[in-house]
Amino acid sequence: xxxxxxxxxxxxxxxxxxxxxxxxxxxxxxxxxxxxxxxxxxxxxxxxxxxxxxxxxxxxxxxxxxxxxxxxxxxxxxxxxxxxxxxxxxxxxxxxxxxxxxxxxxxxxxxxxxxxxxxxxxxxxxxxxxxxxxxxxxxxxxxxxxxxxxxxxxxxxxxxxxxxxxxxxx
Amino acid sequence: xxxxxxxxxxxxxxxxxxxxxxxxxxxxxxxxxxxxxxxxxxxxxxxxxxxxxxxxxxxxxxxxxxxxxxxxxxxxxxxxxxxxxxxxxxxxxxxxxxxxxxxxxxxxxxxxxxxxxxxxxxxxxxxxxxxxxxxxxxxxxxxxxxxxxxxxxxxxxxxxxxxxxxxxxx
Numbered sequence: 237x238x239x240x241x242x243x244x245x246x247x248x249x250x251x252x253x254x255x256x257x258x259x260x261x262x263x264x265x266x267x268x269x270x271x272x273x274x275x276x277x278x279x280x281x282x283x284x285x286x287x288x289x290x291x292x293x294x295x296x297x298x299x300x301x302x303x304x305x306x307x308x309x310x311x312x313x314x315x316x317x318x319x320x321x322x323x324x325x326x327x328x329x330x331x332x333x334x335x336x337x338x339x340x341x342x343x344x345x346x347x348x349x350x351x352x353x354x355x356x357x358x359x360x361x362x363x364x365x366x367x368x369x370x371x372x373x374x375x376x377x378x379x380x381x382x383x384x385x386x387x388x389x390x391x392x393x394x395x396x397x398x399x400x401x402x403x404x405x406x
Numbered sequence: 407x408x409x410x411x412x413x414x415x416x417x418x419x420x421x422x423x424x425x426x427x428x429x430x431x432x433x434x435x436x437x438x439x440x441x442x443x444x445x446x447x448x449x450x451x452x453x454x455x456x457x458x459x460x461x462x463x464x465x466x467x468x469x470x471x472x473x474x475x476x477x478x479x480x481x482x483x484x485x486x487x488x489x490x491x492x493x494x495x496x497x498x499x500x501x502x503x504x505x506x507x508x509x510x511x512x513x514x515x516x517x518x519x520x521x522x523x524x525x526x527x528x529x530x531x532x533x534x535x536x537x538x539x540x541x542x543x544x545x546x547x548x549x550x551x552x553x554x555x556x557x558x559x560x561x562x563x564x565x566x567x568x569x570x571x572x573x574x575x576x
Contacts, residue, residue, distance in 0.1 A: 239409035240516035242508050244439045260574075269414045271570050273508060274523050282571035287575040328525070331553060334504030338443060339414050342512065346410035353500070362433050374573045383501060399450035400441050403544045404430075405457040 243345050248394025250350025251312045256389045257288065262347050266387070267393060269343035273335035275281035276328025283345060285373050287317040292369070299365050300356050314386035320371070320394055321379035333382045340385045355381050357381045413515050418564025421482045426559045427458065428486050432517050436488060436557070439513035443505035446498025452506060455543050457487040462539070467537050468525050474547025481524055484556035491540070491549035503552045508554045522561035527551045 237245075238333065267284050287293055294317070299310025311317070320336050322329030337353060344351045360366055362380040371377065407415075432448025437454045445452070457463055463484065474499070490506050492499030507523060514521045530536055531551040541547065 238516045239412045241435060241439065241513055243410045244513055247442070249444055251526050252547050263574075265411060267572050269411065271572075272417070272566065273566065274419055274511065275569075276525060277525070278567050280567065283573070285573045285575060289575055292575060305533075329502040330500050331523075331525075335500040335508040335535040338505040338508040339512075341444065343411055343414055346408045353446070353501075355446060355501075373575045394453060396442065397448050397450065398441065399445075399448075401453040402437050402441075403453070403455045404433075405455060405459055405543045 247342060247345040248396060249352040250390045250392070250394050251352055252390070252392035253312060253314050254389025254391045255315065255351060258349055258387055258389070259281045262289070262349060263316060266340045266343050269339040270318065270320065270327055270336035273332065273339045275332045279326065279328065281323035281329065282331070282332055283321050283375065283379060284336070284373055285319040285321065287319065287373060288315065292313070293317055296369050299369065300360065303360050303363055303366065304356060311386050312352060315388040318377065318385040318387065319373065319381055320383065321375045321381050324378050324380045329380065337383050337385055344387055348389070349387055350381045352386050354384040354386050357384060413512055417512060417515040418566060419522040420560045420562070420564050421522055422560070422562035423482060423484050423520060423558025424561045425485065428519055428557055429558070432519060433488070435475060436510045436513050439509040440488065440490065440506035443502065443509045443550070445502045449496065449498065450502070451493035451496045451499065452502055453491050453545065453549060455489040455491065455545055456542060457489065458485065460485065463487055466539050469539065470530065472534065473530050473533055474526060477498065481556050482522060485558040488555040489543070489545065489551060490553065491545045491551050494548050494550045499550065500552045507553050507555055514557055518553050518559070519557055522556050524554040525553060
């Protein structure tokens with residue numbers, strides 16, 4: 237089996253991370269992976285914001301938990317976030333960002349870095365306190381956030397759950 | 407650079423295919439790749455339908471073109487389609503299917519198979535004539551189709567368009 241198939245079949249979502257930071261060179265490669273995802277009609281109306289400041293990550297997770305009524309929510313305490321954002325009015329923003337996130341997850345795996353999709357901001361990114369943090373990160377006001385990659389070196393393994401029908405029409 | 411990064415950075419959307427069919431063993435691997443994508447809350451409410459019947463692909467493309475007012479629309483005449491469908495009521499259906507499609511695209515690339523995202527069914531999959539074809543393919547009535555992978559051996563190369571801002575918050 238080739239290494240690409242191997243990575244796709246072996247990647248798991250990781251929900252526990254060590255304190256070891258992910259080197260900036262690797263994070264830069266993950267962003268390159270994201271930028272190379274396909275995009276509806278080639279529009280690429282996305283931006284990728286990499287957050288490695290642990291205190292800012294902690295505060296974003298804490299405020300997210302407060303709004304969602306989940307005290308102690310910590311986004312699994314990652315050492316880095318990559319936040320794809322996309323023009324609110326883009327008809328393909330959600331799909332584009334999802335493909336970019338999957339590229340980030342696979343690229344991370346290829347470097348031994350664990351990852352998990354954080355979807356908690358999807359419905360609350362325009363809550364004033366969250367939007368203020370996103371603005372502080374430089375995320376444009378006319379962008380929305382669908383999903384976030386939480387990243388770090390794995391402190392636990394992930395699991396695969398097989399599910400989904402398959403049919404061939406020949 | 408590892409092979410996973412190499413594939414992610416080198417994959418391009420392909421819009422012209424040869425007549426050479428994609429072997430069933432490869433299509434089965436592409437479906438495995440799709441099934442290993444992450445899924446919101448691990449729900450995996452998806453189904454993957456592989457269509458290799460050229461006449462059925464031609465008719466689906468033709469009817470899509472008729473509805474969209476695009477005479478001669480042919481979905482780039484692929485030799486295979488993989489149609490992810492997802493429970494209409496799933497809150498994560500679009501993201502899940504997008505991640506699965508990106509896995510399919512990268513896995514296809516790893517086998518030298520070209521691919522492109524077909525988004526034309528997204529808004530018309532419940533048009534009666536289209537739904538009748540999907541039903542004939544065995545796609546459940548309570549499933550919707552967001553995107554489709556058109557697949558085949560490349561008859562032309564694809565292009566990369568660089569676009570998207572990047573920022574680091576350290």
